[in-house]
Amino acid sequence: MWANLAFVAAGGAIGASLRFVIHHFLTLWLGKGFPFGTLVVNVLGSFFLGLLFSLIEHGIVADLPWRSLLSIGLFGAFTTFSTFSLDTLLLIQQGEWSKAFINIFLNVVICILAAWIGMQVVASK
Structure with missing residues (x-):
């Protein structure tokens, strides 16, 4: 259990740091008018989580x-x-309201699609 906790803590530190960096630079680049940083990290996280899940399920990764x-x-x-x-x-x-609904749509639909694409990367091999 303690080894797993250490892995979770290490991964969490890296993930939170990456989120900060991506959000910071996207806000500098694109401004604060729309939460692009949140959208990008949600899409990337969904894709890579779908990819990892599929790699584990197919026995490619322990x-x-x-x-x-x-x-x-x-x-x-x-x-x-x-x-x-x-x-x-x-x-x-x-x-x-329009930005809120666009944000909901993009985060939900694109993140589900990204997770599916991540799974398909492994399933197609």
């Missing part, structure tokens, strides 16, 4: 330590559903 390190740790800290929820609520509170 469950341990990768599920703890990457799935729970790295991707758990990297993806930002709680941030997505707050970003959307803030857009609604600012009266930006």
Whole structure:
């Protein structure tokens, strides 16, 4: 159990740091008018989590330590559903209903599609 906890903690530190860097640079590049940083990390996290899941399910990658390190740790800290929820609520509170619905649509639909594409990368081999 302690080894798994260490893997989760290490992955979480890396995931949170990556999320910060990506969000920071996308905000500098694209501005604060739309939560692009949240969208990008959610799409990337969904893709790579789908890819990892499929690699483990097909026996290409061992469950341990990768599920703890990457799935729970790295991707758990990297993806930002709680941030997505707050970003959307803030857009609604600012009266930006169209941006809120676009944000919901893009995060939900593209992230589900990204997870499926990640799984298909392995399934097609």
